[in-house]
Amino acid sequence: xxxSKGIKSLSVEDRPREKLIDKGRxxxxxxxxxxxxxxxxxxxxxxIDLSNQLLQMANYNLxxxxxxxxxxxxxxxxxxxxxxxALVAAFEIGRRKIDSAVLQKPIVSNSREAYNQLAGxxxxxxHEQFWVLYLNRAGKLLSKVKISEGGxxxxxxxxxxxxxxxxxxxxxxxxxxxxxxxxxxRPSDADIAITKKIKExxxxxxxxxxxxxxxxxxxxxxxADEGML
Numbered sequence: 001x002x003x004s005k006g007i008k009s010l011s012v013e014d015r016p017r018e019k020l021i022d023k024g025r026x027x028x029x030x031x032x033x034x035x036x037x038x039x040x041x042x043x044x045x046x047x048i049d050l051s052n053q054l055l056q057m058a059n060y061n062l063x064x065x066x067x068x069x070x071x072x073x074x075x076x077x078x079x080x081x082x083x084x085x086a087l088v089a090a091f092e093i094g095r096r097k098i099d100s101a102v103l104q105k106p107i108v109s110n111s112r113e114a115y116n117q118l119a120g121x122x123x124x125x126x127h128e129q130f131w132v133l134y135l136n137r138a139g140k141l142l143s144k145v146k147i148s149e150g151g152x153x154x155x156x157x158x159x160x161x162x163x164x165x166x167x168x169x170x171x172x173x174x175x176x177x178x179x180x181x182x183x184x185x186r187p188s189d190a191d192i193a194i195t196k197k198i199k200e201x202x203x204x205x206x207x208x209x210x211x212x213x214x215x216x217x218x219x220x221x222x223x224a225d226e227g228m229l
Contacts, residue, residue, distance in 0.1 A: 111222035120159040128155040135172035176212035185221040
């Protein structure tokens with residue numbers, strides 16, 4: 001039976017931890033970074049071997065790997081619950097890092113800036129969420145609020161919740177956003193209908209709907225950029 005030689009069989013400069021110390025984090029491959037999180041393998045597979053298996057299962061795409069649940073990680077022989085939890089936690093820290101990169105409440109003036117505000121929260125989800133960015137008259141971000149959460153195929157949005165938040169924040173401009181777990185960023189008929197409904201209601205409250213963006217792990221679709229508003 002095949003038996004892994006293990007990381008200790010590598011030269012010192014090629015071991016992931018030592019390599020990170022000596023050459024810096026940017027010198028490590030994705031496999032080596034994952035191996036550090038995994039920590040140790042077993043008699044039949046080193047941490048490097050397990051990392052390669054994970055990447056293969058995710059088509060060597062970190063975005064796909066970030067969507068794995070604990071149960072997904074457990075499918076790899078040699079990855080138990082402790083290692084699976086560590087991997088989920090590591091990717092969650094990465095998501096939160098993206099979200100907290102901008103703490104100064106910037107001005108959001110286009111679809112790309114709106115996407116950047118929410119991509120870290122939504123792009124890797126396996127279920128739909130609906131968020132709203134609330135801006136003042138100068139376009140400064142006042143708050144980003146999750147309005148609803150649903151399943152893989154959709155989420156119910158109550159316009160009253162959208163507007164009540166706007167009133168409480170004294171917002172002037174709204175940017176709507178939701179994700180498509182399928183990876184298809186094109187709007188559905190339901191997406192178009194709720195956008196129209198919220199836009200029409202906003203007029204009565206002297207609010208302006210600047211955009212509605214659809215986020216997926218391949219990028220985003222902007223209603224404003226596509227002339228859909």
